[in-house]
Amino acid sequence: MxxxxxxxxxxxxxxxxxxxxxxxxxxxxxxxxxxxxxxxxxxxxxxxxxxxxxxxxxxxxxxxxxxxxxxxxxxxxxxxxxxxxxxxxxxxxxxxxxxxxxxxxxxxxxxxxxxxxxxYGEQVLGGHESLIYIGLGTGVGGGLILDGKPYPGEHGVAMEIGHIIVDPGGRLCGCGNRGCLERYASASGVSISYQEQTGRQLSAKEIAGLAEAGDILAVSAFDLAGDRLGLALSHILKVADIAHVVVGGGLSEAWHWLEKPFRTRLEADLIPVLRGKCEVGVSKAQxxxxxxxxxxxxxxxx
Ligand SMILES: [Zn+2]
Missing domain, CATH: 3.30.420.40 (ATPase, nucleotide binding domain)
Known part of the structure; x- marks a missing residue:
């Protein structure tokens, strides 16, 4: 079958x-x-x-x-x-x-x-009994597996990390609130950051190409995305205390641009007992x- x-x-x-x-x-x-x-x-x-x-x-x-x-x-x-x-x-x-x-x-x-x-797919492939998945795509999604079981929450919205507010009063989100993570740390968020600085409307992929070519404003769009993601994840880990986090989605292809500001913010904002204890990596599931x-x-x- x-x-x-x-x-x-x-x-x-x-x-x-x-x-x-x-x-x-x-x-x-x-x-x-x-x-x-x-x-x-x-x-x-x-x-x-x-x-x-x-x-x-x-x-x-x-x-x-x-x-x-x-x-x-x-x-x-x-x-x-x-x-x-x-x-x-x-x-x-x-x-x-x-x-x-x-x-x-x-x-x-x-x-x-x-x-x-x-x-759940990452859990099946990677074998960690508990993990958090973060999908960086058009928006930002999240999923929690606890002791081998998906945790959807009582209303089906557990781990909606894209709507954690990381900039109160900031960019308007599709959910109706302002300053949600996905307006900064998604592909569209990176595009908005770059457009705010330059007036040019480009895809995250194009902006990654410019970052490779040394465009400082392209790099700073990814810096902001990584920083906000680190901030949001530090809050989540203090609540959920999960040791394994897998990052996937289209924007994870630009992880090398996100990773440094992400790790700097995450480590700074975690409580000392959790620093260095959480393994965050990009999905190997292609x-x-x-x-x-x-x-x-x-x-x-x-
Ligand atoms: Zn939102």
Missing amino acids: HLVGIDVGGTNFRVGVFSGQALLWEKRFEADFSALCRTSQDAQASIMETMASAISEAIRVFPDIGAIGIGFPGFIDPATMCIASSPNLPGLSNVDIAGPLSVRFRLPVIVENDALAAA DRAGMLGAAELASNHF
Whole structure:
């Protein structure tokens, strides 16, 4: 029996077919979820159609699929598995995609927060019983695994670290508050930092290229991102006391620009008893942790 794991991002989603931990097939599908999710009514049908055709493709290659897991960037209601809302997809409100997909494919389908699914994938791959995963992508996501089990929280929003306020009164966030971590330490946050300094609107990837070429303002955009991430993580570690942290997501490719300001701030802000005791590293899963975690969660759920 094979499992399907799906990792949804802002502008695309990836579908993987797994046998145990082995990824047998993978395909990336372009999909502009903010356009698909303008209103809740449109969102359910649009997400369904987009995902169903991708899942059908996987099933054509591997007809013996046993369950489907989806990691979605939003708050997932743990009681209903509905996507309650998503700060970066404001049209979404209480959308059920697991139920209709399950009926359509006659297979068990689960939906979990994308970062929590990635955290679980990292746990399966890395073996640490407890860990925190931080996903630096379009936004900033977080997932906590405690004693081998994903911890979604009572409202499905545990470890929403992207919305820890690191600059009170600062940049406006999609959640409605100001100064949230993801407005500084995500790909879009780095773009905003650079634009504020230069007036130029560039992607984080382009800004990383400029940093390599010696652009001081590009370096300082990453400095701010790393510093704010270190600040947020120091708070989290003082609450959760977890020894292993894995950083993934597209912006983690620029980790060498984030790492120094991140570690400087983290060590300074931790309480002495925790200094030097937390291992933080970039994911070695080459971006498959989200798909694997979603697939494994689906298999565990039934
Ligand atoms: Zn926020």
